[in-house]
């Protein structure tokens with residue numbers, strides 16, 4: 001719980017002063033509020049919002065279901081199209097997907113599709129509603145490498161077709177970035193756990209603490225009877241660049257920083273004066289984490305301008321409202337240390353010769369991620385020059401019987417909803433492959 | 441997919457896929473329109489009412505009543521019967537039945553005199569449709585002795601049902617008018633004369649609003665307007681009471697009822713089923729939102745019934761009838777105090793204002809703390825406050841207090857006691873919303 005934050009604004013909502021790291025920032029809709037919002041929906045014909053959702057969650061239909069008091073039918077629409085509907089409701093970049101397309105913008109502002117989706121998926125739990133009824137698992141065994149959104153989505157799609165699906169996850173908890181990356185104030189762990197339960201309820205088995213390629217090989221899995229494989233390994237390596245002083249105590253990467261905060265339920269070495277390097281969503285999550293966990297001063301350094309920053313606008317404004325400082329067109333030049341510990345960051349202007357020095361005991365690289373060496377999982381698999389798995393039509397890789405989607409796939413859009421979409425498509429491809437008796 | 445109950449149900453010997461039908465109106469006025477509804481999942485259609493001559497219509501002909509920003513609280517129309525040539529309609533009905541043998545297709549007719557009723561019944565029967573609805577209830581016909589005039593006249597009902605019966609051996613459904621105090625006598629007359637089922641309501645004579653410059657009701661047709669038929673959500677409570685009356689009428693036991701009036705959602709439809717309709721029809725909601733809304737009716741009702749464990753829809757029909765009793769038979773020995781959840785209360789004082797000005801001055805208002813407090817002694821338990829509170833689940837029914845019996849066994853007004861062993865079954869519309 002933070003005491004230093006007196007104000008913060010998100011989606012036009014002024015946050016409670018006690019808003020903390022573990023608590024979801026945006027409050028849930030009550031049924032009255034949901035109906036009020038659904039009543040703003042124009043109930044468009046062939047609605048653009050539905051076209052705007054990469055995963056085919058079909059907001060046009062589920063908002064209409066809400067409007068006509070068919071709340072559970074709405075849950076069925078969401079869950080049968082997007083097994084991570086409750087996650088997407090919280091972390092989707094709506095401004096670039098469904099809400100961007102919303103026709104209501106022509107009158108005032110888009111329907112809050114994400115919050116409506118959250119209302120409906122929350123209701124599944126409060127009413128004990130089972131939206132999906134899987135068939136018995138009578139078909140082939142399929143292995144998923146990694147338990148992030150891509151694998152979870154592919155696994156659910158395959159389970160609904162009657163396949164026996166096992167997910168292998170090297171970490172202690174399933175969920176990938178959902179459990180180890182995104183800030184709980186946007187995506188609480190209980191939501192992730194419940195969404196994963198929706199997948200295991202379909203009969204999908206999850207084996208944690210197993211790294212494929214290290215603890216078990218693909219060949220061994222083939223011997224155990226697995227007939228097809230899906231790689232949803234994501235990007236596990238944080239990118240860094242050479243800055244003098246990078247070996248100082250206090251210099252860290254986004255993935256490590258976020259994971260330690262999340263796994264420690266907020267109890268971690270957060271830093272007092274924190275500098276984040278980067279201008280994307282990951283950088284904002286690091287900054288929010290630091291701020292909500294009571295770092296005194298948080299500064300984000302980004303080499304381009306605010307307009308050019310790829311970060312979600314809503315999150316960016318939210319961060320600003322939390323009192324996080326943003327310094328645009330600056331890049332780190334040197335990390336200054338004392339007795340092996342970081343004490344300051346020197347930065348230089350990228351578009352002029354400005355110089356500045358910021359006191360800091362923590363600096364975080366949040367400038368991108370890349371995959372681990374996937375040939376250790378599947379020897380000989382085609383990779384592009386940055387290490388992403390070369391992805392053909394419908395999630396096919398260079399090796400028949402091995403499929404891919406999500407962040408690790410070449411050319412994919414690196415978001416949860418695109419990973420869900422990729423997983424669904426790859427699952428169809430796997431079904432086709434196995435139905436044809438293992439021919440591609 | 442979740443578990444969904446089977447929604448099929450019998451109507452006069454026809455096994456309907458589900459109980460959702462278009463009522464006779466513009467929404468069911470051509471082959472193409474009906475087929476689009478049937479493709480969207482509808483169980484059947486009551487085709488737009490035929491007359492042998494095409495009526496002359498006015499323009500404009502509709503008005504919608506708004507409340508605050510909500511459109512279509514109710515809807516008024518000045519339309520009469522089909523605007524298509526008689527033979528074209530017959531051809532389209534024939535094709536509908538041929539192309540949709542498993543959907544219930546019903547022709548609707550309105551004659552000018554006995555011969556006309558008989559001939560139309562004959563012609564519609566020849567198209568192969570499953571049943572005929574007799575329109576005794578359109579309130580804006582411009583010819584004497586047609587429309588709702590018939591539905592209020594027992595002799596005309598008798599004559600015209602018999603005429604239609606001479607022209608057809610198909611099941612006949614008499615569509616009754618609500619512009620009448622008691623519907624049981626005309627309904628009984630229709631059945632006695634040879635009809636097999638009753639459908640109701642048709643539209644209610646009304647004025648939705650007036651024009652402030654032209655000084656007439658809406659819509660304004662060249663400076664003038666007329667009283668005409670009201671439909672939509674506001675008609676539902678009236679329709680539900682008529683269906684309940686008919687279902688509870690001893691002389692109509694076993695007569696199937698088709699419920700109409702203000703149905704938009706599966707909940708609206710379920711309400712008609714609970715008071716004894718074995719299927720429902722709708723128009724205004726379709727005019728406002730299109731055929732697609734039947735998808736949510738099917739989905740919502742089938743999920744609800746599956747969760748409640750109903751094996752067949754028949755078991756649900758009329759389930760509320762035994763619990764709707766005369767007002768003088770209700771228990772009046774207790775009061776339910778409202779209970780405020782102060783964590784949810786936003787301090788608007790709407791409950792206070794309503795109790796002060798519309799109830800019993802039983803809420804104390806602390807303006808400093810912006811906090812309402814219910815005074816148990818003065819509160820009569822009317823639950824007006826619950827109904828006006830804008831916060832979901834903030835005011836709910838709370839403690840139940842019982843009247844102390846005096847020596848005559850009657851409750852005295854001043855003494856109220858709790859009695860933990862005595863349970864009372866209470867619900868008020870707005871606080872339980874999720875099903």
Ligand SMILES: Cc1cc2nc3c(=O)[nH]c(=O)nc-3n(C[C@H](O)[C@H](O)[C@H](O)COP(=O)(O)OP(=O)(O)OC[C@H]3O[C@@H](n4cnc5c(N)ncnc54)[C@H](O)[C@@H]3O)c2cc1C
Nearest residue numbers: 146148149150170176177181212233234406407414415416
């Ligand atoms: C901090 C952060 C914030 C983000 N915020 C958002 C957001 O708000 N909205 C949004 O849409 N997207 C966001 N993203 C992006 C999004 O999280 C990813 O696009 C998405 O998680 C990718 O899913 P995935 O299944 O491909 O991989 P991941 O989620 O990375 O999951 C991969 C999993 O595979 C496991 N794994 C890897 N190799 C092996 C192996 N050999 N054996 C076993 N297990 C293995 C890993 O441990 C990991 O659990 C964010 C990303 C980060 C890092």
Ligand SMILES: Cc1cc2nc3c(=O)[nH]c(=O)nc-3n(C[C@H](O)[C@H](O)[C@H](O)COP(=O)(O)O)c2cc1C
Nearest residue numbers: 463464465489517641642671672701702722723724
């Ligand atoms: C524009 C309009 C035209 C109608 N025409 C007919 C008709 O031709 N025959 C008929 O039996 N009822 C007619 N009705 C009445 C409807 O079938 C229905 O009984 C009534 O509108 C109540 O249902 P609702 O609230 O669902 O609209 C008409 C209603 C409207 C709004």
Ligand code: SF4
Nearest residue numbers: 041042044049102103
């Ligand atoms: S585009 Fe917007 S207004 Fe139209 S149906 Fe979708 S949410 Fe509603």
Ligand code: SF4
Nearest residue numbers: 785786788789791829
């Ligand atoms: S109406 Fe409801 S929210 Fe307003 S003061 Fe009363 S209890 Fe509180």
Ligand code: SF4
Nearest residue numbers: 795819822823824825
């Ligand atoms: S129940 Fe009626 S009388 Fe009692 S407090 Fe509420 S409004 Fe007043």
